[in-house]
Amino acid sequence: MKAGRSPGLWLTLAAVLAAGLAPAIAESDTMREGMSTLLIFVTLATSLNILLGYTGYVNFGHIVFFGLGGYCGFYLLSRHGWPLPAAALAGGISSVLLAGMLGACILRLRGAYFALATIGINEAARAFVSTFPPFGGATGLSINFDVYRRYGGASRALWTVYASLLAAALAAIAMSHLVRRSRFGLGLMAIREDEDAAQVMGVRAPRLKTIAYMLSAFFPGVVGVLYFFKNGNVEPGDAFRLNMSIETMVMVMLGGQGTLMGPVAGAAAYERLRGYLITSPLFKNLHLAVAGLSLLLIVLFIPAGAVGWLRRRFPPLRRFLE
Amino acid sequence: MSPEFISSLCDGILMGCVYGVAAMGLTLIWGVMRVVNLGHGAIMALGMFALSLLVAHLGLNPYLALAGVALLGFVCGVGMYWTAVHRLIDAPYLSTLLSTFAVNMMLIGMGTAVFTTTPRNIDFAMRTVRIGALAFPGTRLAAAAIAVLVTAGLHLFLHRSRTGAAIRAVASNRAAAELMGIPSARMLSLSFGIGAMLAAVAGGLIATIFPFTILSGESYQMRSFVVCVLGGLGNPLGALAGGIVLGLLEGGIPFFMPVSWVPVIEFAIFVLVLMVRPTGLFGGER
Numbered sequence: 264m265k266a267g268r269s270p271g272l273w274l275t276l277a278a279v280l281a282a283g284l285a286p287a288i289a290e291s292d293t294m295r296e297g298m299s300t301l302l303i304f305v306t307l308a309t310s311l312n313i314l315l316g317y318t319g320y321v322n323f324g325h326i327v328f329f330g331l332g333g334y335c336g337f338y339l340l341s342r343h344g345w346p347l348p349a350a351a352l353a354g355g356i357s358s359v360l361l362a363g364m365l366g367a368c369i370l371r372l373r374g375a376y377f378a379l380a381t382i383g384i385n386e387a388a389r390a391f392v393s394t395f396p397p398f399g400g401a402t403g404l405s406i407n408f409d410v411y412r413r414y415g416g417a418s419r420a421l422w423t424v425y426a427s428l429l430a431a432a433l434a435a436i437a438m439s440h441l442v443r444r445s446r447f448g449l450g451l452m453a454i455r456e457d458e459d460a461a462q463v464m465g466v467r468a469p470r471l472k473t474i475a476y477m478l479s480a481f482f483p484g485v486v487g488v489l490y491f492f493k494n495g496n497v498e499p500g501d502a503f504r505l506n507m508s509i510e511t512m513v514m515v516m517l518g519g520q521g522t523l524m525g526p527v528a529g530a531a532a533y534e535r536l537r538g539y540l541i542t543s544p545l546f547k548n549l550h551l552a553v554a555g556l557s558l559l560l561i562v563l564f565i566p567a568g569a570v571g572w573l574r575r576r577f578p579p580l581r582r583f584l585e
Numbered sequence: 586m587s588p589e590f591i592s593s594l595c596d597g598i599l600m601g602c603v604y605g606v607a608a609m610g611l612t613l614i615w616g617v618m619r620v621v622n623l624g625h626g627a628i629m630a631l632g633m634f635a636l637s638l639l640v641a642h643l644g645l646n647p648y649l650a651l652a653g654v655a656l657l658g659f660v661c662g663v664g665m666y667w668t669a670v671h672r673l674i675d676a677p678y679l680s681t682l683l684s685t686f687a688v689n690m691m692l693i694g695m696g697t698a699v700f701t702t703t704p705r706n707i708d709f710a711m712r713t714v715r716i717g718a719l720a721f722p723g724t725r726l727a728a729a730a731i732a733v734l735v736t737a738g739l740h741l742f743l744h745r746s747r748t749g750a751a752i753r754a755v756a757s758n759r760a761a762a763e764l765m766g767i768p769s770a771r772m773l774s775l776s777f778g779i780g781a782m783l784a785a786v787a788g789g790l791i792a793t794i795f796p797f798t799i800l801s802g803e804s805y806q807m808r809s810f811v812v813c814v815l816g817g818l819g820n821p822l823g824a825l826a827g828g829i830v831l832g833l834l835e836g837g838i839p840f841f842m843p844v845s846w847v848p849v850i851e852f853a854i855f856v857l858v859l860m861v862r863p864t865g866l867f868g869g870e871r
Contacts, residue, residue, distance in 0.1 A: 319679060369860075383807065386807055512683065549698050553694070555688065558683060558690065562683045
């Protein structure tokens with residue numbers, strides 16, 4: 264298989280795996296919490312990249328899949344006693360179905376119109392969830408502490424969640440790579456470069472865009488369920504943070520949109536930066552402003568992101584940096 | 586129809602005029618340079634705060650202070666154009682969406698640090714005007730009147746003045762306008778300034794009516810998008826009409842279903858209009 268012989272993919276997977284195993288080896292809970300956040304970022308950024316990087320469509324509502332998938336899975340888990348793996352899969356699948364339905368409507372819009380519609384979707388989803396009675400309205404849902412007993416106590420349950428997060432991140436990266444190397448991915452990139460020309464050449468733009476949108480929805484849904492299971496509760500404000508969609512976009516742009524490694528590197532860099540800004544007394548209240556400034560500087564001066572810039576600057580590295 | 590329903594619809598129309606002004610700023614910028622200004626809400630929030638500071642510290646009448654707010658908005662807009670938009674004017678739309686959003690994050694982030702997110706309001710009240718069974722708060726009437734005046738002013742500026750004609754020329758064909766000796770970059774920055782000015786004025790007007798926080802701009806920005814699309818993107822007069830339609834919806838919907846459904850319906854309409862009639866309810870064929 265040609266797609267398997269790619270140093271870039273294996274390098275990325277190895278790096279994520281090594282970083283992900285570190286907390287398990289050190290058996291440190293603080294390290295695990297930090298890495299969980301990072302793995303969630305990696306998964307969100309990598310899946311957003313399929314739409315933002317490969318297809319060139321701005322999606323301000325990426326976090327909707329995280330929130331709504333998380334809600335669906337959490338609902339099954341807490342109210343119907345589904346086991347975690349099944350609930351996580353159900354969360355991912357419900358996100359995909361939602362994306363399929365939304366995509367059929369809003370992906371007929373092009374360019375900036377699509378971006379506007381996705382902002383609306385985030386707001387509408389939050390409003391919908393806070394008024395939908397089975398999802399607990401504005402207070403959300405929470406799980407009984409007993410549920411953790413099924414997974415061998417709270418501490419064991421948290422390690423299980425962590426392992427699942429790691430697996431989800433690795434799977435998202437592998438999926439991103441497969442899309443990139445496939446005929447389907449080439450179609451997406453053709454749409455990014457020139458949608459009209461692509462359609463003339465026989466690319467079925469609406470269908471491809473919808474599939475890309477659905478693919479990008481799956482892992483956020485899975486990760487959403489894991490995240491809310493870890494927290495023990497879910498509420499609308501926490502599930503649909505527009506900021507989080509934007510932060511994910513910053514990660515993708517920072518690392519390099521349309522590359523495989525970019526979103527991973529961007530997520531790691533952003534997590535570090537955010538951790539520093541939030542804890543430093545000077546920037547504590549300004550972390551949003553600093554994130555905005557870095558986004559502006561990237562867009563203005565290095566629109567290809569770190570990986571894209573390195574690839575252009577040092578052609579020999581192209582074999583490894585994808 | 587009950588009097589409450591009618592008075593709620595009237596309130597909706599008055600608020601709708603203000604939404605119209607906010608949307609006019611967005612739609613002007615879109616019409617002239619095909620840029621969606623995602624910093625619009627942040628500038629509205631700045632307008633709110635500027636007005637409240639001017640009123641609280643200088644003791645100005647809010648409607649007088651509005652002139653200062655307008656000037657501030659204009660300066661912000663021109664500054665924003667040269668820093669965040671000018672370099673990207675010919676880049677794919679993705680870049681300007683991200684760069685204006687970055688400005689939004691910076692403004693909101695700094696605003697949150699300075700003003701925190703506790704709600705504020707402007708201590709100012711006007712006599713309530715009664716017509717039959719209907720009562721109109723004076724501040725809303727004044728806000729709607731100013732909104733209509735601003736709309737008329739913008740229309741006259743665009744269609745009667747030489748600069749306005751130059752802006753319209755740049756909007757319809759930048760390259761040709763440049764060949765006719767119109768400094769297109771200056772016109773673009775001017776229209777961005779006017780767009781931001783309209784946002785700041787709308788923010789100021791809203792601040793005289795409702796309490797606000799630094800984050801309130803966001804929800805009004807959402808409404809502005811809906812209004813722009815209803816009125817047809819790039820059509821300033823349509824924006825006022827779209828604003829009134831949205832105001833009527835906001836006034837009428839709560840009588841039929843819970844208030845929290847209003848945004849869901851607004852965005853359903855938004856997406857529907859974009860798909861079925863992308864030139865807006867009042868727009869002509871393009």
